[in-house]
Amino acid sequence: MDLCHPDPAELSSREAEELQRIKWHRKQLMEDIQKLKDEIADVFAQIDCFETAEESRMAQKEKELCLGRKTFNMDPMKGIQYLTEHKLLTSNVQDIARFLYKGEGLNKTAIGTYLGERDPVNLQVLQAFVDCHEFANLNLVQALRQFLWSFRLPGEAQKIDRMMETFAARYCLCNPGVFRSTDTCYVLSFSVIMLNTSLHNPNVRDKTPFERFVSMNRGINDGSDLPEEQLRNLFDSIKREPFSIPEDDGSDLTHTFFNPDREGWLLKLGGRVKTWKRRWFILTDNCLYYFEFTTDKEPRGIIPLENLSVQKVEDPKKPGAGPAQVCCPTEATGSQPSLLLPLPCSPLCTPPLPVLPGALQPRLPGPEDKGLQDRRGWQGGGGQARVLPDLGLQCHGA
Known part of the structure; x- marks a missing residue:
């Protein structure tokens, strides 16, 4: 059956009024639908604008972060100052320590330079940086490998001394009962580093044998000797594999x-x-x-x-x-x-x-x-x- 629009002349007055009312409602519905479409389009436009602004903000932040890392690699103190001033890093020592510990894009020599300074803030950052390391259930050589890979030791003896003291305290905290005091861990750590140099430096002809290594460490555990088996494990580990010295990872000035x-x-x-x-x-x-x-x-x-x-x-x-x-x-x-x-x-x-x-x-x-x-x-x-x-x-x- 074919459907066609009724002839208004054939409709009663009541039917004509009903038809007009339906047409009016239809017009109102179409207008409401168009308003909804416009509102949806406006919302999508705002979302696109927000996403574009957010992407631009993130891109600008990444550029500033890249510049901050480069500045740190050239001058660690100025680099941290730049990052904190631009709110890329807070001045909280734990936040700075975590930033150095992650080390993304950072020169490890520059990290060592910053950690070695005697400024009170730097000393607090050094402590927080060492606390980022988890040494539980690691022997001393394993812990030293992890620690010495996270930055490059500076050349000054006083700076190295402070760093190794902080390391020894952290190791003993993570491994209670291994040594009687932090001094034992401190002395043995230096002894292990010297052993590494003796065994793997080609310029050292007189290689330290195990017996001499044991003799060097007699009485360091609060007047007592450390178990020979413990020293043997440390000696063999260093003899098999020397400490790895971190190389600059491509973010240094030569590559820049x-x-x-x-x-x-x-x-x-x-x-x-x-x-x-x-x-x-x-x-x-x-x-x-x-x-x-x-x-x-x-x-x-x-x-x-x-x-x-x-x-x-x-x-x-x-x-x-x-x-x-x-x-x-x-x-x-x-x-x-x-x-x-x-x-x-x-x-x-x-x-x-x-x-x-x-x-x-x-x-x-x-x-x-x-x-x-x-x-x-x-x-x-x-x-x-x-x-x-x-x-x-x-x-x-x-």
Whole structure:
């Protein structure tokens, strides 16, 4: 049966009113449905906006964390200060200790440097760092392997002494009854480290036999001797496998500066006497690192190229400089409020970054670059090097 719309002329007045009422309700329902669709679309748009903002915030946080780790690897005290100021790390000693214990992206030599300082906060962090280790049911050599792998011992005897005292106290707390006192653990730990050097250092010809190792440790357990079986187990463990010295894990400066986006000499205005100074700059990971000499292993400063504001100005301090750009970074180590960069005036210039005019020019490595080549492991006798033209950097510091 075919369905068709009724002819209004054939409807009674009551039926016509009912039909109008149905049409009105239908119209209201369609409007409500459209409102719901609009509200749902608005909610999804807000969710997308929130997710985008959250992703952007997390990306910015990751960049700041990466810069904080690099700063720590160059200067541990400044690195921790940067991380706490940017709320990437609290000033609580337990939080700092856990950050060092995890060691993600951290240079283990830098960790040892920080833990070895005598500042009261550093001493508390050292204690909390050692407390992060669980030595229960480990013999002394096993515990030492774990402990000495988590950082690299500094070279100063006093620093090593403090670290080993803290280790001995923690080991005895985790293994009550193994030694009569923490002094026993402390002395035996040094004896084991010396044994490791004697057995595995190729420059030591007189290798320590087991009998001498036993003799060295007589009476150290509060006047009593340690069980010979216990000493035999420690001796055999070291003889089979030496202590592993942690190598820097790729986050050290050699790797940071190995393959930069740009490198070259720049002019920098700074210091107490406002004079233009020539500095070696490296651009990598959206950060500028500057050195006094190409042979320097650590930069004098770091300038992140994030969130820059750019303004065209005239520079009256450098005759003949012409127009320039002022780029103001939001973050930097040191006190650099702005960077003064000349605008490109040559058709050969191409910007390596949207706000950083640079150039690719042919240049043969000279004698002054020998140290840089050695430091970064690059070998070559000619060709082209990526450089930036001389730029004026208006900032403070050396």
